[in-house]
Amino acid sequence: MESAKSAQKSWAKTPLWKRAELLHKVAAILKEHKAPIAECLVKEIAKPAKDAVTEVVRSGDLVSYTAEEGVRILGQGKFLVSDSFPGNQRTKYCLSSKIPLGVVLAIPPFNYPVNLAVSKIAPALIAGNSLVLKPPTQGAVSCLHMVHCFHLAGFPKGLISCVTGKGSEIGDFLTMHPGVNCISFTGGDTGIAISKKAGMIPLQMELGGKDACIVLEDADLDLVAANIIKGGFSYR
Template identity: 85%
Template sequence: MAGAGIFSEIIEEEVYKYYAEGEWRKSSSGKSVPIINPTTRKPEYKVQACTQEEVNKVIEGAKAAQKAWARTPLWKRAELLHRAAAILKDNKGPIGECLVKEIAKPAKDAVTEVVRSGDLISYTAEEGVRILGEGKFLVSDSFPGNERTKYCLTSKIPLGVVLAIPPFNYPVNLAVSKIAPALIAGNAFVLKPPTQGAVAALHMVHCFHLTGFPKGLMSCITGKGSEIGDFLTMHPGINCISFTGGDTAIAISKKAGMIPLQMELGGKYACIILEDADLDLAASNVVKGGFSYSGQRCTAVKVVLVMETVADAVVDKVKAKVEKLTVGPPEEDCDITPVVTESSANFIESLVMDAKEKGATFCQEYRREGNLIWPLLLDHVRPDMRIAWEEPFGPVLPVIRISSVEEGIHHCNASNFGLQGSIFTRDINKAIMISDAMETGTVQINSAPARGPDHFPFQGLKESGIGSQGITNSINMMIKVKSTVINLPSPSYSLG
């Protein structure tokens, strides 16, 4: 059982506790929230259904703890983060087990997520020391009309309390990508994990707890979004929100106060394949990008825009690779595992049925058992089909045949999303020109989409996000610049 061993104190009577003031606690609500295993479609875990009053207490404690933490030397903050990373990686097994059961992530990928998260924490500690240890020195006579009568010293100070809201698909990695920058910058954090993925997140928080961070500095609140979601995001004690997810972000951005927002949302990743591309390379990356973790990634390939002259060849190559993908339970490390919820499966099916009614070519027979959907390649998709524009977040990949590069760019830019895109061509000059024309936060040339490495800038345009992520950008987003000005005597002041 994942709650055994060092994690025994985070669970009681089969319900996982929430974390506040350095302790694992049961909610005064007396209620819990079930977590459904996507594979069995039966309850697997239970977490506390926290109350608004408990949220108030957590944020009050965080604000108090943050004041002292901001005065903690940078080297000490970094030392604690390195220790947390080591404990997290030492416990990759039980945390990975939670990811398998909560979100049907293949076992090997689940362990990889935990190890990657530990590496992210350590890199953040080192990068934070570099970034935060530097300030600026300005003199007033560098601006026209001024004498050298003022010296300005700038330093970097924390914002206060950061609210971190990760998504179900990477509940550990995308939690620590927010938590580690917050902590190294001198902030406190409140983590609101997704329901699916909450138990893995609680295990991760326990690794931080075992490290010895000050009480109150870290909190993890679980519960129903309808009960505490808006209450958290609108709380006057929150000084920054870092969110990864979907449509909820639009509501958050409208309701949140005048605080920094960092949001990575959905995408409709377009992959453009030109005539001169290495078609085997393109096909391999299309399958990797479109079907890894059953397509449940913001950066998954969501539509292939291929030149008509090579479309038959590309479709044949992709089809052959898709048919070799293994399908089944995550415990067996299958390539395609159940999608996270029944409602997700129903939505994906609605897109497939719409494409069928409008004449798309099915390269495989559509097959579904519960939350498990077999990989499906759809050819001859047209712009009047929903799947040409909507994000399925599942193992279904549409192919649109185009007659020109301009047509591909137009389709990419007509989307409401703009997270990432790919170009496959041997002509680097053409690739750069297309990249410049694509309205996306990142363009991959001759590669599948990827969020990492985690220190690379990562951002979306349009409805795909606000602000930029990546370790350095996240640290900078969670600080303010403070200026101290030393006023000197006028130039006529005598030294004698």
């Protein structure tokens, strides 16, 4: 945590274009390493080889998308008209901008360990944060390979850390650590326990659920049925 805190301070001062440049670089490296990372996914969580490769490639695409959107969103300030509420006149000016939170703790699930880890890592980094990743027990090796790609891209030492272990053993230590400024979690009921222990810090939770599917009269029923089964039961 101390390494992440120290690295974040200098990273926050790194120009936005440089952060984006490094993210585009890691996106390319992820795709170059798709075979070994996909092999880990196959062996760790029994994901079909084709789906495993797709997950890694999608992760690279997501990193590039985050870099582009990050520059667009973070590069804009917001001007607020000062006389839009009582007690103020237009002689004052207000400009708001986004600042980093600090150290982000990311906890992805086992079903898409690489893709859902990247979806937390890339936004945190482009916004000027550092990140501590707690990968799932099943899928940890895949995440270690993925994090190595960030190191190969040239991200500063200590900016991205990966702490492996069972949630029952290290979960409370990480989620209750005073050095954590934000938690991004994807999973199930564990999110409720995290929210009770984390204290007054921002929480981003994607918890379990089954969504409805609306099938129209002109739908290809065979195609619909196959996709409903895949969407409802594959790696959930």
